Amino acid sequence: MIIDDKLTKEKYNQKSIEEWVMNYWKDKEIYKKIKEKSNRSNKKFYFLDGPPYANAKTIHVGTLWNKVLKDTLLRYYRMKGFNVWDKPGFDTHGLPIEVMIEKELGSNNKKDIVNKIGVDNFINRCLAFVKENISAMTKDFQEVGVFMDWDNPYLTYEDSYIESGWYLIKKAYEKDLLYKGKNVLHWCPRCETTLADYEVSEYKELEDPSVYVKFKVKNEENTYLLIWTTTPWTLPANAFVMAHPDIDYVMIEANNEKLILSKERLDKVVEESRIKEYKIIKEFKGKELEGLEYVHPLEELVKAQNELKKYHKVVMAPEAVVSGEGTGLVHSAPGHGEIDAIVGSKLGVPLISLVNDQGFMIEDAGKYAGLYFRTDANNEILKDLKEKKALLHLGKIKHRYPVCWRCKTPLLLRATEQWFIKVSKIKEKLINEANNAEWVPQWAKDRFMNIVGNVRDWVISRQRFWGIPLPVWECENCHHIEVIGSLDDILKLNGKRPSNMHRPWIDEVILKCPKCGGQMKRVSDVLDVWFDSGIAFYASLNYPRNKDLYENLSPADLILEGHDQTRGWFFSLLRSGVIGFDSVPYKRVLLHGFVLDEQGREMHKSLGNYVSFEELMSKEPRDVVRLYVLQNTTWEDLKFSWKGIEQLSRNFTIIWNVFSFASMYMSLDKFDPNNIKLDNLTLEIEDKWLLSRLNNLIRNFNKYYSSLEVHNAARLVIDFIVEDVSHWYLKLIRKRVWEDEDTPSKRAAYATLYYVLKNWLLLSTPIIPFISEYLYQKFVRSAEPNLPESISLLEIPDANLSYIDEKLESKMELAKKIIENTLSARMKAGIKIRLPIKSLIVSTHENGIKDIIIEMKPYIKEMANVKDIQVVGKEFFEQAKIYKLEPNYKELGPSFKKILPMIVQEVKNKEEEIGQSLVKNGYYELNINGEKIKLEAKHFKIQATYPEWLEVSESDIGVIAIDKRVSEEEHSEGLARDIIRRIQYMRKELGLPVDAYIETWITTDDNEYLYNIKALEGYIKNETRSKSINYISPPDDSYSKEWEVEERRIIIGIKLKQ
């Protein structure tokens, strides 16, 4: 079938195109058909989707970028013949969702959930909420054309997923990696719950005591370590003092006491404590303090100190010593500080917390038992320190202090019992396995390896409800522990299958202790929500219930997420992979950036710079949005700008115009693309050039996709259609397709253009699938109806290397350069393009260029509107140069004295000749009164110019000049073009078909002008499809118009010739 003209008649509207395509895909079940085709392939590609957190009804623009990036790669691999695994996922558990539901149900704390709401109600509400979000988010993803298996996502709340999670916990247990221990976490004493890191996000300006406390050095008279704290209530739990080994410390004497503190802080401490006089006794590095023992001032008042006093000495902990505050000596209570706990655990210090769930000091706090930590306990402790003369100074500080974001109660750090996985034990294995994955960009791997190298044990337990239940049962009788790996394990221990794997139902499962036969109950914790997504690599494949699938697909060929996931998901996958399977579960990782606002700040609703998905999609077409995010350097942040999108969208008009142009002329000439073999046609140079460019594009496109440089591929695809096809090729073939006759040259142009556009559509499909599908249907498939139903069912080709001709491409580049230079010379000379130029003169210092110019002559002539091109040697311009000599009297005077006026006269007469010689030889000999006189270059200021008629422009190719002399004939040719342009304009105004013939009338009162027009009648007739031109006033039934052309009045009339 032939190309039809539907496209030409259609007005371009990207949004309605996209609606059409959406409906088409739906009606024809295109995704299903793509999957069927993909599934037949035996080249597997396991893509693992990082599950977005299902806590909202719409997605963030960053999430859109994430999925579009995934989509473009999946589409690419499918069109490269891979069997692509594309199951999407959603992350559904966790505290943030619990809190949202709590708010909705009016719950204030954990007790409310248990007593007022009921855990079962609460969980059901969480589940319903998450389900609503998942379907809303799915709609958003589908909206931007993300082709993934949306009917079969993996959901972390499903029973099968939970069971898969248990598998890993059991694995860890079997490998002796699971243990129960203490960990310091933020705690809200009102809500009686621990808060995860990401919940500690709200701070308040609060006032606290700022105190310098003296810890007496053991066995030294009157010598004290000076520590600083804003939390006196932690002093009873003090275990040791931390110092920095490399910074300078001093011992000073003041008020008959010796105090040890850091040199840097000395001035500040002296000032604050109002010490009037002191002297420095000693100066030394912190290292020297190591092991120095001290006596705690409250030792006798606090029961727990009986245990803690064994550890009272200075330890080296550079990570704990912050410059710019305190004294360089940090009081450490491992039960109440994060760094303290880490340092303490290395020393084997127990994590002793002296505060209970409600914030009151416990019995072990001795004298302070029963007092609330930040108020009564603080006061009582400060009073005692004063009494014991251990308080150097008591001040006040206002600082940012974390508060509970629900009840605004100040938080405290507190050691609690938690379940851990001993990741530190498998650190070496983690490092080895991490090394097996490839990262794009490469620097991401450095970042990752740094994180892996600093791994700590993993706290997996949370005292919450909406999460994977910790599969640990404990015997009430003998405290034996069983770790359950599956439902089968439950049945084996006489347990009943729960109706739902979540709390509270799972808590009702009672097992029979295999040791003593007693009742075993589940430990009430749930798992950290990070656990969930970390097991996706096997849990999403229904492992271990279906082992084949996992064994066939694993490891994942590709994962890709934002760079914040380096420590997040990428790491948790590695960790779970090594715990459960001794290997890294992915081969390649691609990082993408964040979407920031135009100034590079994070988008926040409160900052007013937030762009919602809804707003974006209502304003911009899908393909434009896709291209916008995809062309941004993938791993760098995207500074979102409406203007940027706007600019990018202009490319789409060009794409449309290219196809519209093609379909207009092809349909006019009834071009049938079926059964055409390019190699059988007589291709012109520009055809061969475009075919070379296309295949170079295909080659680079494939290269970029396989190296995951999607942005480079996207830029290339757009550049090609805009620069090579639209701006260059179409211009070159205009003359050829405007011919009436059916010439082989025209056929070749159509065949080339069709081949190129069809292949280009294939490349553009993964990036902008909507317009690609549309143009495929309307342009390609309407002529080749036997092609597959969707462009996505075709394959992206490999480059046909035989078409690539680098030499030809560089020849074209050269021609372009010459044309540019010619146009530049025209500009300077003020000769518009309509006026033909008689001669273009090019001199070059490179051999070979001459041949190229001769070969490319037709293009240069056509594009620059020149009649002839001369290639000359470089001496041409040297000889053409005219030299102006300005006498330099300072030099001439002393040399020639009296005869100088005669010399100057003579020089004026022979200026050009002398100038030439001075430049060439450096001297010129002159005869004055029979006397030989040697003139040198230094005697003149030499200025070189070119003759008037030559406009010269110099470039890296050589020197290019145009002959500015425009003949009368050429001038009138320019005038003829003026006429032609106006007739064309009128034709268009009348809405005449491109191929219609007309009759034309021209009158003007300028007879000379009319004469010139008459001389060019043939040319004008041909260009305007005029059957005849009459030089009388146009008849009434014609369409006529009065024009002004270079200050002449001209009346032109045209009429359709039937």
Place this chain on the structure above:
RNA sequence: GGGCCCGUAGCUCAGCCUGGUGGAGCGCUCGGCUGAUAACCGAGAAGUCGGGGGUUCGAAUCCCCCCGGGCCCA
């Protein structure tokens, strides 16, 4: 405080790995074109390549320090 990334024209960004006279698009000014026309073409103005130091014959590029922004951690 630590690790990594980014900083190039008014704006958005290439170039940096592998050192050799600073680029593109948009915007701006001027001009042109007119059967793809809400398109297109040309010219021009515009840069301390974040700052400083080093290596080198030569640094946007390699090294060190600092400043600003981002992510992750402390």
